[in-house]
Amino acid sequence: MNERKGVGRMWHLYKMGGITPALASMRGVQNAQQMAFIRSISKEQRKDSIMDQPLSEMEVVVFDLETTGFYPANGDEIISFGAVMLKGGQLLEERTFYSLVNPKRSVPRPISELTGITNEMVRDAPELMQVLHDFMAFVGKRLLIAHASGHDKQFLNSALWRTSKVNLTHRVLDTIMVAKWLDSGRASYHLDDLLEQSGIVIGQRHHALEDAVMTARLWLHYLKRMLERNVVTLGDLYAYLSKH
Known part of the structure; x- marks a missing residue:
């Protein structure tokens, strides 16, 4: 009753x-x-439309998620958020976001070995709603950038829907798409390979914040090349990407 x-x-x-x-x-x-x-x-x-904003001045957030697996529909969960803010060609190292998340389930051993995140570490971590709230406050209305963004987008979208019944409305730009335009014909677009090719030091991989920072440095490398090609606005960039 x-x-x-x-x-x-x-x-x-x-x-x-x-x-x-x-x-x-x-x-x-x-x-x-x-x-x-x-x-x-x-x-x-x-x-708001951000398509006319100059890339040389635009604030963006580069982010990465670590998860218990690949399929949120099958019960996999986010276990950490990492993000860093950029303004034009400047990485704002003091403007970062990182948090573990309590996934309310066990972290599989292969994931712990890959990420270094253990069940003990997430047991007392904040719940998804709290971290998602703080992450979205950090992002605001800025463009999101990620490498191989499909994975991150599906988990972020799932989290937004489950907690707040909204879909992700932010644009998410994938650095793989930019790489395929600027460096077409490569055998691999794996993050490690692109970092090495671009002369960017590879730090701790599969740590959400470290991966976000390395992806941000890759974006800055590509941004310089895009500006040299007179790609001035986000709209210009999407126009070029649509042709490739």
């Missing part, structure tokens, strides 16, 4: 004020506030 009353109250709140107050009654005020913030970021993102 109590469960039925709870469901009835949630349905009443949904009809009166929408999904945010309804979920507030079920999840608690803090989670509801975090969810409302994430939803507002998503809504604001839809309003």
Whole structure:
């Protein structure tokens, strides 16, 4: 009976004020506030076009996720977020984001061996909602950049939907696409190979923040080459990428 009353109250709140107050009654005020913030970021993102912004001045966030596996639909979870901010051709090393996430499941041994993240490390880490809220606050309305972004996009989109019932509305630019345009015909577009080719020191791989910083340095390497080709705005870049 109590469960039925709870469901009835949630349905009443949904009809009166929408999904945010309804979920507030079920999840608690803090989670509801975090969810409302994430939803507002998503809504604001839809309003502004960033395609005319000069790449030489544009603020972007390069990010990376570590996860328990490859398939969020099958129960795999994010275990860490890493990100760094850039403004034009400058890497803002003081503007970084890193957090472990409690995945509410065990971290498989191969993932622990790859990332160095153990079950003990994530046991007391913040939950996904908190870290996602903080990550989206760090990102704001900026362009997102990632290497092999399909993996990161599907996990980020899944996390946004599960926690806040919104889809990812930020543009996510993949450095592989830029590499395939600027260095077409390569046998490999693996991050290690591109870093080595670009003369960028390879640090600790499969650490979300370290990978984000190395990807950011790769982006800066490509940005210089793009500006030399008179690719001035994000719209210019997408126009070139659409042809390749």
